[in-house]
Amino acid sequence: MRGCVIHAADDLRVEELPEPVAGPGQAVVAVRYGGVCGSDLHYWRHGGVGDFLLREPMVLGHEVVGTVVGYGAGAGGPAPGTPVAVHPATPCGACPECLDGRAHVCRDTRYLGSAARTPHVQGGFAARIAVPAGQLRALPAGLGLRRAALAEPLSVALHAVRRAGPVEGRHVLVTGAGPIGSLVVAALRAAGAAAVTVTDLLPRALEFAAAAGATALVRAGDPADPGLPAEVDTAIEASGSAAGLDTCLRLVRRSGVVVQLGMLPPGMSPFAGNLVVSREIELRGSLRFDAEFDEAIGLLAREESFDALVSAVLPVEQATEAFALAADRSRSCKVLLDFGG
Structure with a gap:
């Protein structure tokens, strides 16, 4: 075989x-x-x-x-x-x-x-x-194998949203619109987030985030893009870059939550730790998933x-x-x- x-x-x-x-x-x-x-x-x-x-x-x-x-x-x-x-x-x-x-x-x-x-x-x-x-x-009746192949990465996204805490009615920032970031967008909308702003360097990636339900798209690194909000309630870093984490820390509100989902490069990564202290931001890691796998299958079926x-x-x-x-x-x-x- x-x-x-x-x-x-x-x-x-x-x-x-x-x-x-x-x-x-x-x-x-x-x-x-x-x-x-x-x-x-x-x-x-x-x-x-x-x-x-x-x-x-x-x-x-x-x-x-x-x-x-x-x-x-x-x-x-x-x-x-x-x-x-x-x-x-x-x-x-x-x-x-x-x-x-x-x-x-x-x-x-x-x-x-x-x-x-x-x-x-x-x-x-x-x-x-x-x-x-x-x-x-x-698999539930009606869920084909092609779509079901997203169950594992969607589970990762669902776990990250769960780590963020309540998001219903809130404005959430997602940095990085790769497959996981786009699935985080879908998971956020399913959890009732009122607005989801997504940043990425690539226009095509942002198109996938829009298909997943993003309400605002921002070209990262483009000073001419006016789309970044002044403040968000929660942020999920899905790019695995120090720049993405910095954006999350600077835009999340005081006492807000930042979830680090993207895997940063090995070794030391610079980040604005002073903001974690001065604004009492909660920085949480998110690794894989557990029971979210069954939740993901149900969501994919719907x-x-x-x-x-x-x-x-x-x-x-x-x-x-x-x-x-x-x-x-x-x-x-x-x-x-x-x-x-």
Whole structure:
């Protein structure tokens, strides 16, 4: 079967892999679509994500949907043939964070397509994968696999909105209109935000944010753009840049909340810490998600507007082209690999 394997920076290969066999407690899924994520692009471009460096070949991918093939001993779940989304995390269930109900920050989690541990956790960019049966989520009637492929990144966005606290009736700033930033816009509108201002350097990215429901668009770095508000109630930084964080800190109201969702570069990043003190701003981090995965599936089933954020679908044989397209935000939002089911 075909799989998408990263060997080193700039060394992405579509290879023939052995068919998986469901072990005890596992299910085998025939993957149809896999979304190319920013972390996949980091492995492709740099050979690692932050401190997590490739030490062996690894199947990429953690945004995958498909249909159930079968189960191993002691496992059960949706019937074979059922369309499912795959939750990519397997928390340990025993660390202090898991026991405190915060499994998304588990210190010993296994995440599909991650080099955080050795041996690496192989990912979902393969025609068939074996995963713990408890990670399967049956799709509601009417939710197609193409749109359902957004479940994982939408879960990330929903968790960030939850970290922001109440947003109903409020004005929220989002810096960065990539796939995650645009999904944050959709999550904010679903949560009742009255206004969502989005900034980005690229006009095409702002078009995707508008499709997601942004009420105001601002070309970042353009002094002629009058769109920036004087103040917002809440800000979510989704660009992963120090400049984006600075904008959030300077525009959020006194005692407001800033959520850092975008992954900043490794090492030290400058930020206006004096404003955190003098204006008593709450700066909160946001990592992955947990129960939001089920919420995301429900939201995708209700809203057809998400279809506009899937900008391209390419067959797995064109994986390198798909990654190059996903890395070019002037041309794309969410790019999917098609494994043919």
